[in-house]
Amino acid sequence: MAGQDDERGHDERGQDDERGEGDERGQGASAPATWRRFARERVAQRRFAARQLAELRGYAGRGLVAGTVAVHLVAGLAPVAFMLGTGLALRDLGSDAAIGWLALAAGAFLVQQLVAPVQLVLSRRVQRRVDAACIERLATFSLRGASLAGLERPEVADRLSQADEAFEQWTLTPGAAVEGALALTARYTQLVGSLVVLTWAAGPWAALAGALVAIIARLGQTEAFHRWGDVIRSLAPLRRRANYVRELATGTRAAKEIRTLGLVDWLDDRYVAENRAVLDTLWTRRRAVYGAPFVAYTVAALIGSVIGLLVVARADVDVAAVSVAVQALILCGRFGVIFPESDVKLVYGRGAWQALLELEDIARRTGPEPAAAAPGARLTPQRSVRLDDVRFGYTTDRAVLDGLDLDLPVGTSTALIGVNGAGKTTLVKLLTGMYTPQSGAVRIDGEDLRTLDVDAWQAAFAITFQDYLRYELPLRENVAMAAIAHRDDDEGIRAELERVGLGSLLAELPDGLDTPLTRALPGGRDLSGGQWQRLALARALFAVRHGASVLVLDEPTAQLDARGEAEFYDTFLELTRGVTSLVISHRFSTVRRADRIVVLDGGRVTEAGTHDELVATGGQYARMFDVQARRFADEAGAGSPDEPDDPFDHSAAAGAGATGGAR
Known part of the structure; x- marks a missing residue:
């Protein structure tokens, strides 16, 4: 199956890297060596994620994906055009040219408002197509492609629970991951356009400072999200236990026994204990992910922003160029925030897709893959x-x-x-x-x-x-x-x-x-x-x-x-x-x-x-x-x-x- 061999290879590389990194640290490895290993690992992870998303994207269809990307490109260019139009209108204030620049800004603003609902409609259509294919794949595999022995394995149950949970909520699904990845087109188009404008307004050094700010801020955010996704996946067994107790307490299947046997208080204590097991681990790992590392990235991005502003301030440009440059630097700094249309969907939605691939791999390896029967086929013994x-x-x-x-x-x-x-x-x-x-x-x-x-x-x-x-x-x-x-x-x-x-x-x-x-x-x-x-x-x-x-x-x-x-x-x-x-x-x-x-x-x-x-x-x-x-x-x-x-x-x-x- 596509993606499984890559996934196993990635997992093995990740384990080797972790062992190697631990060995180097234990032997006093140099900082450059550690950062090189870190960079190689992250590049491998991102290439692997890109292959997964490319496979998922195929379910949406080329035409729909191309149309969605084109709309995102327009949505990304519109704020840049607005920023440029207002800045140049300020420069030519009092002249006929200012009217043209203001018209550009107004048109860009109008396009942005008109494109937004189109973005939403196309994105939802992408998600629905991908999710429909994934649900069909999950159901077909569970009912026909996996042996009963494979489905009964606990590691398969954990991944099946994660995939089921995603499709029950209909928000953080594999289709949402594809939707989120395509939505990044608008963000990065906006960034590239801003850097071009910043180069024109304040020179290449200001653009370099803005680019470094954006890269550092984005790296900090994506690194944190990637690690957080690993944390969520690692908690699958604990979350499955907590979900079972919750369903037991809120459903009707065990209601009679719970009441007649006096199990309400015990079940309440058990529910608290199972959830504490999840939440305590979650909070501890969250502090590790979003604590010191996130502060370091934030400080680096802040320093880069200050340097960029100083470069703009020292540049021999007019007030309009300064206005445009400052807006462009602010946009670069905003790459350190969460992109609600992309980040969460990418992490959790791709996690659901990865869980589906892993459960297929594990379940299939436990037994032979059944042959597909023709509709209505029946094998009747004669003797x-x-x-x-x-x-x-x-x-x-x-x-x-x-x-x-x-x-x-x-x-x-x-x-x-x-x-x-x-x-x-x-x-x-x-x-x-x-x-x-x-x-x-x-x-x-x-x-x-x-x-x-x-x-x-x-x-x-x-x-x-x-x-x-x-x-x-x-x-x-x-x-x-x-x-x-x-x-x-x-x-x-x-x-x-x-x-x-x-x-x-x-x-x-x-x-x-x-x-x-x-x-x-x-x-x-x-x-x-x-x-x-x-x-x-x-x-x-x-x-x-x-x-x-x-x-x-x-x-x-x-x-x-x-x-x-x-x-x-x-x-x-x-x-x-x-x-x-x-x-x-x-x-x-x-x-x-x-x-x-x-x-x-x-x-x-x-x-x-x-x-x-x-x-x-x-x-x-x-x-x-x-x-x-x-x-x-x-x-x-x-x-x-x-x-x-x-x-x-x-x-x-x-x-x-x-x-x-x-x-």
């Missing part, structure tokens, strides 16, 4: 899906899956059980291609998934994860998310809602399928935990209706009551007939209906067979089943004497199989 001697771990010191072999014949149902941490959910992530095995392979009809189109493979899945999402969208989209191209299939959506027991809910909603499932929107309604889980099941079944051939359900009935669970599994085999299905569950009332049951332990499959076969062998499955059966029998005996003898009978009570020990 079997197999995990062959798969080894995988999130850290190098612990393998979650260690030599796992598992065969999923097409058209059959498989149930997967195991204790907590056995790797069941990790297995699903590997099966779907979200993670890549460190050794071994996931094979589809004998072909290694690494050689196939992962997007097309994932399109074959209908999945309900244990932590399924609750979309704050209308009911229609909540069901159709698994096959969004068919969101207008009202008949299919209604049918799946009926199959999972939500037909009565649909009749109660004021706007039917178009009712938002959130109280935060007008006319919206929230659902109970059990209703949300049924909705997640309807989403998976809707995907099967529209062609998904592999169904994965991770604890699909965890939030359903006993009757709801029993009803669902009574019809489960009918709902998934001909579909390759994998069900993960704690409850043996669920797994005993599968064609094949697999026990996962120690990262491997330790037992496999039907329910009757596994009970007969007396292994781990039989012991876990016995625990649940005895617990249910105890609970049934303590409740109603009319409860059925079979703890996993197809009844409302049967679905209440306890959850002890099965995960």
Whole structure:
């Protein structure tokens, strides 16, 4: 990707320079050597920044950029023309020429007022074009270009948070950086014009003094801004922690627990502590950046300004020339102020772009780059899906899956059980291609998934994860998310809602399928935990209706009551007939209906067979089943004497199989 190699090279050069500079200082390096190293480092940084901005500028389009630069040039020349016109009018006061010079000044002033809104419109258009391209790039990469393992890395999360924050505010974005860079055209045009006028009015020495004042003042400002941008980027982890606590305190996601558990004071103290961690560091580093160094630059610029004024005062020129020269020197001195249209946008906006490049680089290096699937492409297994001697771990010191072999014949149902941490959910992530095995392979009809189109493979899945999402969208989209191209299939959506027991809910909603499932929107309604889980099941079944051939359900009935669970599994085999299905569950009332049951332990499959076969062998499955059966029998005996003898009978009570020990 353009810019990444340069960035890594720049980072490495920066680290080498810092180490070298530290070594020289430790050995008593001379001041000239230190300043040479400093100058080389800053030149490299500015060249790198220029390459980044050039890449971003391409998103705006040549025509728009050229037009914007031309308007900025006019805006920069207008104050110079005004300054020259007023000065010469003063010189020729009382003559006909003064009227012409005053007309020039008035025209320049009028042009400046007319150009200002045009500058704003064109600049905003540049920003919008660049930001639209960057947002598309960020979204495309996050959803398609990065592996899940890459996105879960903390350094990627820090940079993603920085990029997201920029686009949420819509002010300090990569597009704003391009806008700010182009706006410097007016400033530097004004400076060059002022130096030309100063040379004419008071001679080259006055112009040299003005140029030195401008360069020193600008260098001090840009150096401070550059260092401050590094400070802001270095605080990304602390700021992410503080933002998380703030969102936790102000959002509705955790509001019930915060209030019922009495966590308000604790959360308030935590918020203060996290923000102090950011602000204390910020204030300390700010004093270092804007303290002594900034005073030194200010004093140097002030001395240069005094020298320039003395040169003008000693020059043998008339009062008009002196007036023009003084105005030009003042403009040079103003290069030490912050340019609101450029400086902040350049530092923070380019920082957001750099964060985007870095997160792409880091995330991509953690795994293979997925191939792009054709729209609607789906890879359907014909014979079997197999995990062959798969080894995988999130850290190098612990393998979650260690030599796992598992065969999923097409058209059959498989149930997967195991204790907590056995790797069941990790297995699903590997099966779907979200993670890549460190050794071994996931094979589809004998072909290694690494050689196939992962997007097309994932399109074959209908999945309900244990932590399924609750979309704050209308009911229609909540069901159709698994096959969004068919969101207008009202008949299919209604049918799946009926199959999972939500037909009565649909009749109660004021706007039917178009009712938002959130109280935060007008006319919206929230659902109970059990209703949300049924909705997640309807989403998976809707995907099967529209062609998904592999169904994965991770604890699909965890939030359903006993009757709801029993009803669902009574019809489960009918709902998934001909579909390759994998069900993960704690409850043996669920797994005993599968064609094949697999026990996962120690990262491997330790037992496999039907329910009757596994009970007969007396292994781990039989012991876990016995625990649940005895617990249910105890609970049934303590409740109603009319409860059925079979703890996993197809009844409302049967679905209440306890959850002890099965995960």
